[in-house]
Amino acid sequence: TTHLVWFRNDLRITDNRALHAACEDPQARVIAIFIATPEQWKQHEMAPRQATFIYQHLQALQHSLAERGIALHYHQCDDFADSVSWLKDFCASEKVDALFYNKQYEINERQRDLALEKAVSDTVMCHAFDDSLLLPPGSVTTGNDEMYKVYTPFRRAFLARLTESDSRSLPAPQARENVEKPVMHKLMPFDYPLAAIGDDFAIGEEAARNQLRSFCREQVQDYLEQRDLPAIDGTSSLSPYLAIGVLSPRQCLNRLRTECPDVLEKTDGGAFGWLNELVWREFYRHLIVAWPKLCKHQPFVEWTDSVRWRDAPDDLQAWKNGKTGYPIVDAAMRQLNSTGWMHNRLRMIVASFLVKDLLINWREGERYFMSQLLDGDLAANNGGWQWGASTGTDAAPYFRIFNPTTQGERFDKAGRFIKAWLPELADVPERDIHQPHRWAEKQHRVLDYPLPVIDHARARKDTLAAFEAAKKRS
Ligand code: FAD
Known part of the structure; x- marks a missing residue:
C-alpha cells in the first residue's frame, strides 16, 4: 500500500x-x-x-x-x-x-x-x-453546545477539557525499513516574490524547539512583568514557527509543563500567563470555524460595518511607513517593515491608532499586516484587528481608545525601543522622547521627523461620534 x-x-x-x-x-x-x-x-x-x-x-x-x-x-x-x-x-x-x-x-x-x-x-x-490546536474546534462549547463569544469562560472550559485530553507529543517517525534514501531533487523556488529574513529566526524545527526550551527554562517566570515591554525580549518569539507549523502547540504545552509542573495550579505565575496566550491562539481559531464569516472580511459585530471610515490614503501610507509623528507607532511599524515581526503590545497600539485615531477601515490594517508578517495567521491576525477595532467578539469596547503618547510613556518609558528604530530621534532626551517636537521647539531645532499627522484629542472625539452614529443607524 x-x-x-x-x-x-x-x-x-x-x-x-x-x-x-x-x-x-x-x-x-x-x-x-x-x-x-x-x-x-x-x-x-x-x-x-x-x-x-x-x-x-x-x-x-x-x-x-x-x-x-x-x-x-x-x-x-x-x-x-x-x-x-x-x-x-x-x-x-x-x-x-x-x-x-x-x-x-x-x-x-x-x-x-x-x-x-x-x-x-x-x-x-x-x-x-x-x-495545529490543543483541542479541536467545536470541542469547547457552552451548555447550549455553542462556541463561546467571550474569552474568559472559553478559557475556563478549555482548561477543564485540556486536563482530560491526550495532548502528548508524538515522536518523529523512525526511518523506513528496507528503503533507500531517496534522491533529493532541488526544490524550485516559489514563483512568488522572495524576501530576506534576518537572523532572528533560525531555520529548522530543532532551532524552534531549542528556542522554546530556553524560553520555558529561563524566561517564562518573568513573562508577566516583561511581556508588555517592547525594548526587552520578554516574549517567546515563537509565532513564526507556530504559524507555519514548524512547532506544534502540544510541544509548547508539554515543554511548559516539564519546566513548570505547577503551571495549571499557579494561575498568577508567568507560566500560566504564557499558557493564556496559547489559549488565545486557540480561541481565535475556534472562532473562525464557528463563524466562517470572519474569514470573509466581515466583522463579528454587524453594526460596526456602518461606521463611515475615512478615505485617507496619505495617512494610511504614513502609518505603513512609520511616519505618523507618533514615535511609538512609527518605531513599531518600522520594526514590522524591517523584520516581519512586531511585539504584541505594539500590534495593539498601532491597530488602535489606525482605526481609532486615523479612523481608517481595520481591513486595511489587517491586509497590510498579512503582507508583512512572518507569523501571518488569518485567525490570530483577524482576531487581533477585530479586537483593536472593536468589531470582534469580546473586543475592546469602541470607546476604549489608546492614547499613543501615554502608551509609549507607559511601555517604553525611557524610549529605548523608539531610539532603536528611529535614528532621527537619537538626540532627543529620554523625558521628551514621546513628544519630540515640543523639545525641538524649545531647543530651536528642526527634527527630520514628521509632525503628528493627526491631533489625538480631536481624533478621539471624531471616532466616538463615528461609532455612535453607526450604532444609531443600525
Ligand atoms: P508570546 O507572547 O510568546 O505568545 C506565545 C504564542 O501564543 C505566540 O507565538 C502566538 O502563537 C500565541 N499568541 C500570543 N498572543 C496571541 C494573541 N493575542 N492572539 C493569538 N495568538 C496569540 N499572532 C500571530 O501569530 N499571527 C498574526 O498574524 C497576528 N496578528 C496580530 C494582529 C494584531 C492587531 C494583534 C493585536 C495581535 C496579533 N497576533 C498575531 C497576536 C500576537 O501579537 C502575536 O502572536 C505575538 O506577538 C507573537 O509573539 P510571541 O511569539 O513572542 O508571543
Whole structure:
C-alpha cells in the first residue's frame, strides 16, 4: 500500500499527527507532497517573507524526511482549485491508497479539502487530523453546545477539557525499513516574490524547539512583568514557527509543563500567563470555524460595518511607513517593515491608532499586516484587528481608545525601543522622547521627523461620534 502525506501548514516531522499515522504501518510505502499555490497566496496577501520562511523550512523538511526514507515531492500550481485536480492525478499515478493530512481551518482551505476528498473518494482513503490546536474546534462549547463569544469562560472550559485530553507529543517517525534514501531533487523556488529574513529566526524545527526550551527554562517566570515591554525580549518569539507549523502547540504545552509542573495550579505565575496566550491562539481559531464569516472580511459585530471610515490614503501610507509623528507607532511599524515581526503590545497600539485615531477601515490594517508578517495567521491576525477595532467578539469596547503618547510613556518609558528604530530621534532626551517636537521647539531645532499627522484629542472625539452614529443607524 502507498500512503501519501500532504504537508501544508505543518512543516515538521516531530509531533506531526498525519505523518505519524501514515508511518504506523511498517509495510506501507510512504511518500510526501507539498504543493505551492502562489496565486492563492497572493489572494491571501501572504507576506513574501513568510513564503521565503516556508521555502527554507521545506528544504529542511525534505532533508529530514529523506533521512527516514520518505521522498518529499514538490509541485507548484496556481491556486487551490488547481492543486485539487493535480493532486487527484498524482494520487492516480503514484497508486496512492491513503492520504494523510492535518486540517487547516480557514474557509478556502476547508473547501479545498472537501473538494479533494470528493474527487478521490473512489480510490483513496482520506485521513484528516486535528493537529495545529490543543483541542479541536467545536470541542469547547457552552451548555447550549455553542462556541463561546467571550474569552474568559472559553478559557475556563478549555482548561477543564485540556486536563482530560491526550495532548502528548508524538515522536518523529523512525526511518523506513528496507528503503533507500531517496534522491533529493532541488526544490524550485516559489514563483512568488522572495524576501530576506534576518537572523532572528533560525531555520529548522530543532532551532524552534531549542528556542522554546530556553524560553520555558529561563524566561517564562518573568513573562508577566516583561511581556508588555517592547525594548526587552520578554516574549517567546515563537509565532513564526507556530504559524507555519514548524512547532506544534502540544510541544509548547508539554515543554511548559516539564519546566513548570505547577503551571495549571499557579494561575498568577508567568507560566500560566504564557499558557493564556496559547489559549488565545486557540480561541481565535475556534472562532473562525464557528463563524466562517470572519474569514470573509466581515466583522463579528454587524453594526460596526456602518461606521463611515475615512478615505485617507496619505495617512494610511504614513502609518505603513512609520511616519505618523507618533514615535511609538512609527518605531513599531518600522520594526514590522524591517523584520516581519512586531511585539504584541505594539500590534495593539498601532491597530488602535489606525482605526481609532486615523479612523481608517481595520481591513486595511489587517491586509497590510498579512503582507508583512512572518507569523501571518488569518485567525490570530483577524482576531487581533477585530479586537483593536472593536468589531470582534469580546473586543475592546469602541470607546476604549489608546492614547499613543501615554502608551509609549507607559511601555517604553525611557524610549529605548523608539531610539532603536528611529535614528532621527537619537538626540532627543529620554523625558521628551514621546513628544519630540515640543523639545525641538524649545531647543530651536528642526527634527527630520514628521509632525503628528493627526491631533489625538480631536481624533478621539471624531471616532466616538463615528461609532455612535453607526450604532444609531443600525
Ligand atoms: P508570546 O507572547 O510568546 O505568545 C506565545 C504564542 O501564543 C505566540 O507565538 C502566538 O502563537 C500565541 N499568541 C500570543 N498572543 C496571541 C494573541 N493575542 N492572539 C493569538 N495568538 C496569540 N499572532 C500571530 O501569530 N499571527 C498574526 O498574524 C497576528 N496578528 C496580530 C494582529 C494584531 C492587531 C494583534 C493585536 C495581535 C496579533 N497576533 C498575531 C497576536 C500576537 O501579537 C502575536 O502572536 C505575538 O506577538 C507573537 O509573539 P510571541 O511569539 O513572542 O508571543
